[in-house]
């Protein structure tokens with residue numbers, strides 16, 4: 001359910017990004033996200049809510065590509081990295097130490113946007129200058 | 132002419148919420164208050180704890196509550212009975228509070244009082260173990276509650292909230308004699324996902340642990356005030 005709100009936030013960020021291009025409207029093909037395994041986000045649900053949210057908007061047809069980032073911890077005893085799991089209470093297999101340092105897995109990031117610019121026609125006429 | 136282009140954003144997905152949360156926090160800092168976000172699954176005892184804590188801390192602290200409730204004002208009415216200003220924030224179908232909702236709550240609060248006279252602002256989040264952890268509202272401290280009736284596996288099954296918490300309260304400890312659950316195991320599982328947080332066992336029924344909890348709150352308030360710079364207060 002919270003994926004709907006996540007998508008709203010994502011759309012706001014995309015809107016900000018679009019405004020950087022001024023009057024030329026970018027046509028977005030792919031939005032690349034990185035979503036960590038140690039977050040509350042279900043990538044499949046995010047794609048579903050995205051597809052619904054962009055209908056009829058300037059992003060219509062844009063695809064969401066999600067790269068899942070695994071949870072990786074670093075054992076503070078021996079500095080080895082490991083894949084914490086709920087089954088082993090997130091402890092390190094090397095020294096049986098609790099999960100203190102998280103190296104990756106908390107990402108919720110808009111990594112990049114693939115798009116094209118239609119250079120010829122400006123999307124909007126420049127506003128008339130008041131005299 | 133079409134040219135394939137790529138922009139690297141490297142932006143947080145929740146950037147829009149984070150901006151609003153930072154804005155809220157700037158207000159909190161200018162008002163020299165500490166904001167605590169209380170989070171738990173439904174019914175873990177957030178409102179019951181607040182009833183006790185508000186009554187106990189009101190002797191020398193000035194407080195208000197932003198009460199997130201999906202559809203009702205029941206919790207807000209319970210807390211108002213203690214004599215502390217409460218602003219209900221009905222979240223509708225949203226399963227968490229976000230920074231914009233809290234900002235709306237702050238506007239209503241300012242119609243009632245000058246927040247600069249507050250020491251503590253409590254936010255009772257919507258009962259949900261999953262998403263409130265990802266949506267900052269501008270709080271200075273996150274507190275997660277876990278009742279002994281929920282079982283000792285919850286910190287492992289819903290680790291993000293417990294990982295993010297500065298303090299975890301194990302609530303309803305008065306029920307322990309009647310349950311096949313070991314509080315040590317609950318605590319061990321909390322520490323497994325968050326070795327650095329403070330863990331306190333409390334009961335809103337018997338009052339067990341409330342003194343330790345209240346001294347933690349006072350300590351955080353003192354720390355927060357001590358680290359304010361003149362620029363933050365004048366913002």
Ligand SMILES: Nc1nc2c(ncn2[C@@H]2O[C@H](COP(=O)(O)OP(=O)(O)OP(=O)(O)O)[C@@H](O)[C@H]2O)c(=O)[nH]1
Pocket residue numbers: 171172173174175176177178179180206257258259302303304305306333334335336337
């Ligand atoms: N035995 C016992 N019951 C408690 C304690 N604290 C709360 N309860 C009971 O647990 C139930 C839920 O408590 P609330 O304080 O409403 O919980 P909440 O987290 O605010 O619930 P929501 O806001 O609906 O998510 C109520 O019936 C309380 O009486 C406690 O310390 N001991």
Ligand SMILES: [Mg+2]
Pocket residue numbers: 177178179206255
């Ligand atoms: Mg409540």
Ligand SMILES: [Zn+2]
Pocket residue numbers: 075076077078079080092093094095096097
């Ligand atoms: Zn190790």
